Each structure stands twice: as structure tokens, then as C-alpha cells.
Amino acid sequence: MASSSAADVEEHYTRGGLWIAIIVMAGWHVAATAPVVIEAWLAYGLLRSGALIWLAFAAAGTVSAVTLLRGIGPRVALPWAICIVLLAGELADTLVAPGGFFGNHDFGFTSAGLFGLVVLWRRPFAEYLAFLVADALVALAVLILLGEATRAHLAGLIVVCAGGGALPIAIYVGVRAVAATARRAAEAEDAAARSRNARLAAEAVQAARRARYETIRATVVRLLDGLAAGSLDLAADQTRQEIAVAVTRLRRFLVESDDVPDPLSHELRACADAAERRGVAVDLIAAAGTIPMLPVGTRRALTEPVIAVLAATASRARITVVASAAEVAVAIVADARLAAPIASAGDSVHCDVDEEGGQLWAQARWTVQSASLS
Incomplete structure (x- = not known):
């Protein structure tokens, strides 16, 4: 036809x-x-x-x-x-x-x-x-x-x-x-256009896979090398938190390419699952508002503070998301003590951290203005 x-x-x-x-x-x-x-x-x-x-x-x-x-x-x-x-x-x-x-x-x-x-x-x-x-x-x-x-x-x-x-x-x-x-x-x-589009799509998928591999490699290779060489102290809080962060990132990476209507909530669920496997009770609240479609880099920047806090959580954490077409804020409250400061969330995402009374609060916030400025 x-x-x-x-x-x-x-x-x-x-x-x-x-x-x-x-x-x-x-x-x-x-x-x-x-x-x-x-x-x-x-x-x-x-x-x-x-x-x-x-x-x-x-x-x-x-x-x-x-x-x-x-x-x-x-x-x-x-x-x-x-x-x-x-x-x-x-x-x-x-x-x-x-x-x-x-x-x-x-x-x-x-x-x-x-x-x-x-x-x-x-x-x-x-x-x-x-x-x-x-x-x-x-x-x-x-x-x-x-x-x-x-x-x-x-x-x-x-x-x-x-x-x-x-x-x-x-x-x-x-x-x-x-x-x-x-x-x-x-x-x-x-037919030629479809062939070109298919080739470009295949190249984009391959490039995404290579980028994901490099990200995973950067996440776990240093830890694996340290464990193999015996230079990491498994009893140290920082080492345990780094390992927990690496595991949670791997779980997040595995679901980033899933075809779901709400990728950010899907990835936060994967992060919560990783923490729950360690015995942490995570309360992931349904998002307030509609989360816009965000690029994977922005979603990673929004989930990085959550991953860092979950890795340091002792027993309980609560994650909330407030979203609109112009702004998305992901916050976490947990009984956690960070062994190392949270890394920069990226140019398009602003991160705030506050600790009081044994409770750690962190929030990553993306806005249209900050995204356009970046």
C-alpha cells in the first residue's frame, strides 16, 4: 500500500x-x-x-x-x-x-x-x-x-x-x-527516509547505551577496585554509603529506559526499592501535581540527593514530589547522617540540605528558568 x-x-x-x-x-x-x-x-x-x-x-x-x-x-x-x-x-x-x-x-x-x-x-x-x-x-x-x-x-x-x-x-x-x-x-x-530515521534511532540508542555504560562504569569501578585491593574499609560509614549509592544508581539506570508515563516517579520508586532491600522503610508519596516530561539528565539531578540521603538513612525516610509545568521539587526527610556532602545536582537543578535533631532534609528543585539559563 x-x-x-x-x-x-x-x-x-x-x-x-x-x-x-x-x-x-x-x-x-x-x-x-x-x-x-x-x-x-x-x-x-x-x-x-x-x-x-x-x-x-x-x-x-x-x-x-x-x-x-x-x-x-x-x-x-x-x-x-x-x-x-x-x-x-x-x-x-x-x-x-x-x-x-x-x-x-x-x-x-x-x-x-x-x-x-x-x-x-x-x-x-x-x-x-x-x-x-x-x-x-x-x-x-x-x-x-x-x-x-x-x-x-x-x-x-x-x-x-x-x-x-x-x-x-x-x-x-x-x-x-x-x-x-x-x-x-x-x-x-x-523508504529511504524511514531507513535514515531507523539508522539515526539505532545510533541514538547505541549512544545512550554507551553513555549509560560509562556512567555505571564510573560509579562502580572505583569501588570494585578498592574492594579488590583491600584499600576500602567496609566498616567505615562513608564506604558503606558509597556502596549503597552505587547500588541505587545501578537500579535507577536499569529503569531509565522503561516506557512509562511518569519516568521520574518510576525512577524514585526504584531508588526506594533499593533502600527497602537494606531494611529502610521508605514512604514515597504520590506526586502533588503533574510532572512534566523531563530529560534524563534533569531526572538524574533530581534523584541524586535522594540517593545520597537514602544511602545514609538508618531506618525511615519519606519522599515527596511537588510538580507543575514550570517547576518540579523532590524532597526527602530521613533519619540520616551524611558521611560526605551531597554532590552538585547540576546547572539546571538547585539543591538545598538542612539537618536538625537527627533528621536530614534535602530538596532538589528544577525550574523552567534555571533550565533555560543552563
Whole structure:
């Protein structure tokens, strides 16, 4: 199935071809047949001139052109009803025209072929060919009715059919061929664009994985090296807190790529789970307000103080989030004592820490203004 853009391109060329068919039809009707009708009117009178038939053709062509240009669907009933009018007009014009089918004042046969091109523009090519065959059969019937079905006239009819059908068939087939080529080119461009987008997406995913790996590596390698070398004192509060921070960061990293509606709350839940595995009771309060979609770097900066405090918590902690479209504040209160100060939360996030009565309070706050300044 063609993509919407490819279908639009094909429709653009098809509509352009419709304009060509309308211009050819109108040009022929005005420039080629109108003078003939006027001449016959002056010489033979209104009825034998075919002026009324000329007006009926003009009305049928106008209705068809307006209907197609306004985008009304190609229903079978209307086009073929108009085709019947055209064939009847051709029959009547040839019967009343001075000189008969091959006379100078007969315009119905060629006009019917050009008008039928517009009328059946949105119909399958086989239907238009059927109309041309019907057009030729009407002309043959007229020759028989007028007693003019001689070899010379039949040969002339074949020549007229070939000449009169060549132009509209060329327009119909040529426009469809150009439109199909344009559609295939658009489809190829769409496929190339999808391929480029897929490659860029894959590269972005790979870059994110590399960045995550480097972050994890920076988090745990120093600790692992220290443990392997025996240079870290596992009994020291700072060492235990550093290990707890590294473990919690790893859990946060694992959920950062999850497809969830609220990534920040999801990552805070992972941090709380890591602390609860160490026996800390964590009360994670549902966010007050709607948390906007934040980049991963900002979410990390908002959760870093929480991770540091949870690593130092003795038994209980409470995490709250207050959010709006312009500001997000993540706060934690815990019975904790930090062995080392909390690292900078980043340029776009401001961090405050206060300790009183054995309780440690920390808050990381992101605002639109601070983000824009960074």
C-alpha cells in the first residue's frame, strides 16, 4: 500500500492531468466546434445546426469537470449517465447535420471522445475504452441508417476512430504513467527516509547505551577496585554509603529506559526499592501535581540527593514530589547522617540540605528558568 505522501504525489499528477483533459475538451469545444455550429446555424437554422446539442455537450462537460475538481467520488451512475447523454447527442447531431457523418458540420463523434475522457477520468481505463467502442458503434449505426456504409466510408470511419481516439488515449495513459512513476519515486524517498530515521534511532540508542555504560562504569569501578585491593574499609560509614549509592544508581539506570508515563516517579520508586532491600522503610508519596516530561539528565539531578540521603538513612525516610509545568521539587526527610556532602545536582537543578535533631532534609528543585539559563 502506498504511503499517504506517495498517494498525495500521485493524486497531484492525476489532478494535473485532469486539468489538461479539461483544457483540451474546452478548447476543442470552443475553438473547433463553435465556429462550425455558428456557420451551420446561419446557413441551415437552429435545429440542423446542432446548437442545442452543442449546449448539451457544454453542460455535460461543465458538470463533469466541476464534480471531479471538487473531489466528489467517482460514482458509476453519474459518469455513465453523462456518457449516455453524449452518445445520444452524437447520434442526434450526425442525423441532423448537413452532409451526414463525413460532412463539415458534424462535430458529435470527436467531441464525444474528448468529453468522455473528462467524464470517465476517475474510472478504470477499460471503461473509457468501452465508451470509445460505443462511440464508434454509434457512428457505424448512423452510417447504416443513412445508407452510407460503403467500403470507402467504413475505411474512413476506421481512420476517424483511430485519429479521434489517439489523443484522449495518449492523455489518459500518459498521465497515469507519469503519476505512477511519481508515486514510485515518492515511495522510494519515503523508504529511504524511514531507513535514515531507523539508522539515526539505532545510533541514538547505541549512544545512550554507551553513555549509560560509562556512567555505571564510573560509579562502580572505583569501588570494585578498592574492594579488590583491600584499600576500602567496609566498616567505615562513608564506604558503606558509597556502596549503597552505587547500588541505587545501578537500579535507577536499569529503569531509565522503561516506557512509562511518569519516568521520574518510576525512577524514585526504584531508588526506594533499593533502600527497602537494606531494611529502610521508605514512604514515597504520590506526586502533588503533574510532572512534566523531563530529560534524563534533569531526572538524574533530581534523584541524586535522594540517593545520597537514602544511602545514609538508618531506618525511615519519606519522599515527596511537588510538580507543575514550570517547576518540579523532590524532597526527602530521613533519619540520616551524611558521611560526605551531597554532590552538585547540576546547572539546571538547585539543591538545598538542612539537618536538625537527627533528621536530614534535602530538596532538589528544577525550574523552567534555571533550565533555560543552563
